[in-house]
Amino acid sequence: MKRLVSAALGLTAAASLLVAGCSSGSPAASASAGVPSGPTTLTLAGWTLSTTPEFKALADGFHAAHPNVTVQLKEYDATNYDTQMIADLAAHSAPDIYVLKNLKNFYTYQSGGQLVDVSDVAKSLGSGVGGLSDYQVGGKAYAIPYRQDSWVLFYNKALFDKAGIAYPDGSWTWDKYVSISEQLTAALKDRGSKAVGDYQHIWQSTVQGFALAQTPGAKLTSGDFSYLKPYYDRALALQNAGAQPTFGTVSTNKLTYQAQFGKQQAAMMLMGTWYIATLLKQQRTGDADTFQWGMAPAPQFDASTTGTSATPVTFGDPTGLGINPAISSDKVSAAKAFLEYAAGVQGAKSLAAIGITPADTAAVASDFFSLKGMPSDSLSKFAFSTHDTKPENPVSKYTTGLQDLLNDLHTAVMSGGKGIDGAISDAQSRAKSQVLNQ
Amino acid sequence: MATTIEAPARPTRPARRRRSRRVWRNTAVGWSFLLPNFIGFAVLTLAPVLVLFYLAFTDWNVFGVARWTGMANFRRLIHDQSFWTALENTLYYTALHIPLTLGAALGLALLLNRRLRGVAFFRTVAFFPYITSIVAAAQVWNMLFSPQYGPIDAVLRPLGIAHPPGWTVSTTWSMPAVILVGTWREMGYYMLIFLAGLQTIPAQLYEAARVDGANAWQRFRAVTVPSLRPTTFFVTVMLTIGSFKVFDLILLLTNGGPGQSTLVLSQYIYQTGFQENHFGYASAISVVLFVLCFVATIVQFHVNKRRSV
Numbered sequence: 001m002k003r004l005v006s007a008a009l010g011l012t013a014a015a016s017l018l019v020a021g022c023s024s025g026s027p028a029a030s031a032s033a034g035v036p037s038g039p040t041t042l043t044l045a046g047w048t049l050s051t052t053p054e055f056k057a058l059a060d061g062f063h064a065a066h067p068n069v070t071v072q073l074k075e076y077d078a079t080n081y082d083t084q085m086i087a088d089l090a091a092h093s094a095p096d097i098y099v100l101k102n103l104k105n106f107y108t109y110q111s112g113g114q115l116v117d118v119s120d121v122a123k124s125l126g127s128g129v130g131g132l133s134d135y136q137v138g139g140k141a142y143a144i145p146y147r148q149d150s151w152v153l154f155y156n157k158a159l160f161d162k163a164g165i166a167y168p169d170g171s172w173t174w175d176k177y178v179s180i181s182e183q184l185t186a187a188l189k190d191r192g193s194k195a196v197g198d199y200q201h202i203w204q205s206t207v208q209g210f211a212l213a214q215t216p217g218a219k220l221t222s223g224d225f226s227y228l229k230p231y232y233d234r235a236l237a238l239q240n241a242g243a244q245p246t247f248g249t250v251s252t253n254k255l256t257y258q259a260q261f262g263k264q265q266a267a268m269m270l271m272g273t274w275y276i277a278t279l280l281k282q283q284r285t286g287d288a289d290t291f292q293w294g295m296a297p298a299p300q301f302d303a304s305t306t307g308t309s310a311t312p313v314t315f316g317d318p319t320g321l322g323i324n325p326a327i328s329s330d331k332v333s334a335a336k337a338f339l340e341y342a343a344g345v346q347g348a349k350s351l352a353a354i355g356i357t358p359a360d361t362a363a364v365a366s367d368f369f370s371l372k373g374m375p376s377d378s379l380s381k382f383a384f385s386t387h388d389t390k391p392e393n394p395v396s397k398y399t400t401g402l403q404d405l406l407n408d409l410h411t412a413v414m415s416g417g418k419g420i421d422g423a424i425s426d427a428q429s430r431a432k433s434q435v436l437n438q
Numbered sequence: 439m440a441t442t443i444e445a446p447a448r449p450t451r452p453a454r455r456r457r458s459r460r461v462w463r464n465t466a467v468g469w470s471f472l473l474p475n476f477i478g479f480a481v482l483t484l485a486p487v488l489v490l491f492y493l494a495f496t497d498w499n500v501f502g503v504a505r506w507t508g509m510a511n512f513r514r515l516i517h518d519q520s521f522w523t524a525l526e527n528t529l530y531y532t533a534l535h536i537p538l539t540l541g542a543a544l545g546l547a548l549l550l551n552r553r554l555r556g557v558a559f560f561r562t563v564a565f566f567p568y569i570t571s572i573v574a575a576a577q578v579w580n581m582l583f584s585p586q587y588g589p590i591d592a593v594l595r596p597l598g599i600a601h602p603p604g605w606t607v608s609t610t611w612s613m614p615a616v617i618l619v620g621t622w623r624e625m626g627y628y629m630l631i632f633l634a635g636l637q638t639i640p641a642q643l644y645e646a647a648r649v650d651g652a653n654a655w656q657r658f659r660a661v662t663v664p665s666l667r668p669t670t671f672f673v674t675v676m677l678t679i680g681s682f683k684v685f686d687l688i689l690l691l692t693n694g695g696p697g698q699s700t701l702v703l704s705q706y707i708y709q710t711g712f713q714e715n716h717f718g719y720a721s722a723i724s725v726v727l728f729v730l731c732f733v734a735t736i737v738q739f740h741v742n743k744r745r746s747v
């Protein structure tokens with residue numbers, strides 16, 4: 001019996017034991033760029049290699065450019081990637097180069113001394129690489145972004161045609177988006193279609209990401225979350241009008257956004273550009289219906305950032321590469337060369353070839369849009385390559401804690417359990433007493 | 439472990455040596471049976487638990503060395519709203535889950551303890567939820583609970599309930615929903631234990647009661663319940679501990695939501711530890727959970743002992 005009690009409590013400590021007694025130091029990395037002349041093997045972390053081809057594409061591409069360097073992949077589980085990587089780093093068994101899947105955990109790695117200073121690589125890359133600044137702490141760069149997904153509006157041209165409503169033109173604010181979604185729902189219903197205006201996935205980012213990125217003066221770490229209110233009012237209005245499946249339906253039936261948009265259940269969907277590769281693949285394999293689709297900039301806070309002459313504001317976290325400080329010193333320069341390759345034009349092109357949005361979107365727009373199944377209209381190209389992408393998780397010590405409590409706000413409000421005003425004041429008081437005072 | 443089978447009345451010297459050798463051999467055999475389990479327990483449970491008690495007094499984010507902070511984690515706990523919410527929810531779950539499961543398990547056991555056709559089949563049916571994959575079960579229950587398309591609400595509506603509960607997506611009904619699924623899942627297991635207990639009750643007791651003119655209810659109160667007391671005690675203790683540390687079910691069914699309506703202690707530990715990387719603080723909460731389980735168990739032992747005197 002006692003054993004059972006202990007077993008329950010051992011949960012937390014089990015992992016800690018594995019990694020206990022390890023400390024980390026940051027070896028001074030040589031700043032000299034360039035690839036060593038002798039044969040070198042680098043190890044690179046990746047997840048679900050069979051369905052995530054980007055790691056192999058980068059490894060092979062780099063090997064082709066530098067035949068004496070071989071990049072070996074080490075596979076991790078996609079959902080538990082950070083937990084596994086943190087354990088491996090603490091146990092000194094992590095690969096030489098590892099991926100920062102999102103910005104949320106960057107602080108943990110950086111403040112824990114698990115990233116080599118790569119400021120020299122950052123300096124050598126052009127300004128076209130999006131998300132570079134997100135990895136800077138105290139003027140130094142600790143990781144290099146190789147992917148920068150941004151949230152855009154995906155829409156189904158066939159369903160718009162069926163409803164007899166004009167395609168998005170890049171001029172939409174959120175109010176316009178809400179009214180079009182409601183019009184689409186009504187028109188599609190009239191014409192006997194079961195599809196609704198839009199699909200909003202259960203993630204908190206579908207509402208909070210935009211609110212934080214677009215609202216002037218909004219700051220996550222300020223502990224003032226009043227900027228969320230108008231965004232939630234609109235999301236709830238759409239849900240109540242039946243223009244999108246309710247939060248309850250989405251979460252209890254485990255709806256997937258791929259099926260909702262791919263199987264034409266919704267005419268519009270806001271999603272990150274990573275969905276492009278999935279949609280192309282699913283249309284090819286038959287997992288998604290074959291229909292004409294397009295991309296438009298996400299709806300904007302107000303008219304000042306709408307239209308194709310302005311730069312629309314959206315959000316998205318970069319995906320970065322960092323160097324493990326436990327790397328042997330003779331491999332550091334090769335590792336830095338790999339980072340430079342992955343974030344540069346060559347890496348961007350090899351990523352674009354498999355439908356992945358690289359950090360340097362402008363450099364690859366033409367390659368990208370020549371892929372089979374891609375839309376060819378100019379607004380899609382504009383949406384893909386022009387945006388002011390703010391981070392979903394601005395780097396700070398408090399980000400994880402704040403995002404966790406804002407996720408509680410999201411589920412409470414979207415399920416109708418709590419009013420938005422009450423939920424915001426609860427979240428603010430929790431932020432103050434539990435997170436920002438730590 | 440019994441060491442000697444027969445002792446000679448007056449042991450001679452060689453006999454004594456032989457005896458001590460036999461004792462030693464028996465002890466070695468005993469240890470060899472115990473050791474594999476004990477090593478597993480020591481390495482995978484005992485050592486981590488000891489480390490945990492140390493970590494509870496430190497500030498540790500996995501990397502580097504844990505910094506000793508004394509009682510700081512526990513002082514922080516007192517002012518942590520989320521901790522109190524989690525504790526309250528855990529007690530809510532426990533308070534309803536234990537009597538419900540106990541009742542359901544005992545009811546099922548009584549029902550299936552008689553000679554009826556297909557009893558093995560029904561016992562299997564009742565036990566089935568326990569061996570079903572919790573991931574699959576949670577998925578199916580979530581669909582059943584779905585407020586718009588779920589069959590549960592579809593049945594409730596024609597019964598005159600115009601606004602059936604939103605179950606897992608309602609802040610008020612999510613906990614009852616979780617408790618319901620928890621009961622459904624575990625009653626089969628405890629039914630089995632009760633069945634075993636019921637079969638140890640001598641039939642003569644029932645016969646004697648019947649001769650004395652006791653009706654079914656009186657027989658249940660005067661014979662079944664007291665005879666089952668050791669079993670009931672065991673089940674209650676296991677249920678209490680199980681309820682305090684409920685985790686997987688809630689993680690899969692509601693993930694603590696909506697809001698914090700089903701956030702329980704183990705999940706809060708998981709969140710602080712593995713999501714926010716505050717391992718010191720998470721360990722402190724674990725210690726509180728440990729003390730809670732420990733005290734509850736001690737109290738139960740105490741009560742049981744007093745009753746059996």
